[in-house]
Amino acid sequence: MTILDEILAEKVKEVAQLKHSYHPASRASVSAKRxxxxxxxxxxxxxxxxxxxxxxxxxxVINTAVNPPEQAQEYAENGAGAISILTDRPFFQGTMLDLEAVRGKVEVPILNKDFIIDEIQIDRAKDYGADVILLIAAALPKKRLDALYQYAKAKDLDVLLEVHNEEELKTAKSVGAEIIGINNRDxxxxxxxxxxxxxxxxxIKNPETLxxxxSGFRHRADVERVRQHGVKGILVGETMMRSGNLAQTFSDLRVPQL
Structure with a gap:
């Protein structure tokens, strides 16, 4: 069993519990989508x-002492285009309250980074203030991926559809993904x-596909490598979380579009 299999097995349990305990739209509506x-x-x-x-x-363990709203503010002040919040608890030690706290502190779009397998997780992401959700091609059959994609779009959420190989990329294209995330981590x-x-x-030939x-960005040269292939955004986790000087880290990784 792979780590992904273990995570998805845990998500099945989490979703079953959510369906008993979570009531969509029970929370106050958040401001307009970014x-x-x-x-x-x-x-x-x-x-x-x-x-x-x-x-x-x-x-x-990467950094358990992090204060999410403070970290997010520092990210935004240093030029983050968006902020990703890992909300999985068993494997990443995150919570939905992290996302909610960050939403109140920054003006940039917020990505709910989790392993989504059911509509109720999308409802919850929206309720807690996400602007974007993650769907992982490797985690879902094509039919479910398409259904969840359409559900999220109907909720006025952006969808980062993540792929890692050619087959998953074909699936993302067939779903009509506007934002394709290529995960360098298997x-x-x-x-x-x-x-x-x-x-x-x-x-990816469509110029309107973002x-x-x-994963894997530590140096300016890393960003320059992918920029040559039409990449307009990078997702950086561990390098940011371990940075002792975020201003310098952002400066190193910020390169002009071609």
Missing amino acids: SLYDRFIQAETVSIIAEIKRASPSKG LKTFEVDIGVTEHLASQ IISE
């Missing part, structure tokens, strides 16, 4: 989605290779 797509497609530099995560299955082995983005991004490259 469009990640619009912001990134028009940006003059390669936009950065800066991530807040306390831990991960591959790296273990969710089955957790190995990272920026070459995955170079290979897959070259196969391409985001995820």
Whole structure:
């Protein structure tokens, strides 16, 4: 069983519990959506989605002392185009309250980074203030992926549809994904290779598709590599969470669009 399999098995239990305990729209409505797509497609530099995560299955504990709203404010002040909040508790030590707290502190779009397998998780993401949700092609059959994609769009949410290989990219295209995230980390082995983005991004010909490259960004040269292939945004987690100087880290990773 892979780590992804373990996470999805846990999500099945979580969703079953949610369906008993969570009542969609029981929370106060949040302000209007901030469009990640619009912001990134028009940006003059390669936009950065800066991530807040306390831990991960591959790296273990990263930073459990983080204060999400303070970290998010610092991200935004240093030029983050969007902020990703990992809300999975068992494997990443995140919570939906992290997302809610961040929503009240920043004006940039917020991505609910989780392993979504059911509509109720999308309802919850919207209720807690997400502007964008993540759907992972490797985690869902094509029919379910399409259904959840359409459900999220009907809720006026942007969808970052994540792929890692050619087959998943074909699925993303068939679903009509406007934002395709290419994960350089293999969710089955957790190995990272920026070459995955170079290979897959070259196969995305629609200029209106927003391409985001995820994982493995530590140096300016990493961003320059993927920029050559039409990438307009990068998702950076561990490098941000371990940074001792966020202003310098953002400066290093901020490169102009071609």
